[in-house]
Amino acid sequence: xxxxxxxxxxxxxxxxxxxxxxxxxxxxxxxxxxxxxxxxxxxxxxxxxxxxxxxxxxxxxxxxxxxxxxxxxxxxxxxxxxxxxxxxxxxxxxxxxxxxxxxxxxxxxxxxxxxxxxxxxxxxxxxxxxxx
Numbered sequence: 466x467x468x469x470x471x472x473x474x475x476x477x478x479x480x481x482x483x484x485x486x487x488x489x490x491x492x493x494x495x496x497x498x499x500x501x502x503x504x505x506x507x508x509x510x511x512x513x514x515x516x517x518x519x520x521x522x523x524x525x526x527x528x529x530x531x532x533x534x535x536x537x538x539x540x541x542x543x544x545x546x547x548x549x550x551x552x553x554x555x556x557x558x559x560x561x562x563x564x565x566x567x568x569x570x571x572x573x574x575x576x577x578x579x580x581x582x583x584x585x586x587x588x589x590x591x592x593x594x595x596x597x
Contacts, residue, residue, distance in 0.1 A: 472557060472570070481555075481572040484586050488558060489593040492516065493567035496537055496560040500544065513537050513545040519594040520556060527588060528581075553577075554585060 475481055488496075499512045517535035524533055534548020534555040548555050557570040573585050 475555060475557075475570075475572045480575055482575050482582060483570060483572045484590075485568055485570050486591045487565065488560075488567040488569045489591050489595075490564045491593045491595045492558065492569075493560065493564045495595055496558060496567070497562070500539075500560065513547075516558070516594050517545075517547050519596065520589070520592075523592065523594070524554065524585065524588055528585070531585075554589075556589060 476483065495512055495516070513535075516537070517533075520535055521533045524531060531554055532549070532552045534552035535545070536543045536548055536555065536557040537545035537560070538558070539560045543557075553574040553576070555572040557572070559568045559570060561567045569589075569591065571586060571589050573582050575582070577585070
C-alpha cells in the first residue's frame with residue numbers, strides 16, 4: 466500500500482466502513498516525539514512497530530483470524546506503512562501538532578456481520594496502544 470493511495474482510496478472504497486476518533490494522547494505524543502527525533506534518512510520503525518504490535522495484539526485477543534494494517538503519518542504523508550490493501554482492518558494514525566487534532570481513522574471491511582464490525586470499532590476506539 467503506497468502513501469499516496471491510502472486514505473483517499475480507503476475512504477472511497479465501498480468495501481470498507483470507517484470511523485474517525487481522537488487519538489489517545491499518549492499515542493499522539495509518542496508519534497510527534499518519534500517523528501521529531503528522526504530524519505527521513507533514519508529508521509522510524511521502532512516505536513511505530515510497538516504501536517502496531519500492541520494494536521494487533523489487542524484485536525487478536527478477541528478475533529485472532531483478522532488481518533490488520535497500521536499506518537502512521539500526518540495530513541501530508543504516511544511515514545510508517547505496515548498495511549496491505551486486502552487487510553480486513555486498517556488503522557491510520559494522523560498526527561498533528563496538538564493532541565486534540567490528532568486523529569485515529571479505523572477502516573473495517575464490510576464482510577463482517579454488523580455486530581462484529583461494531584465490536585471491532587469499539588475495541589480499537591481511542592485506545593492507548595502504547596501499553597502492552
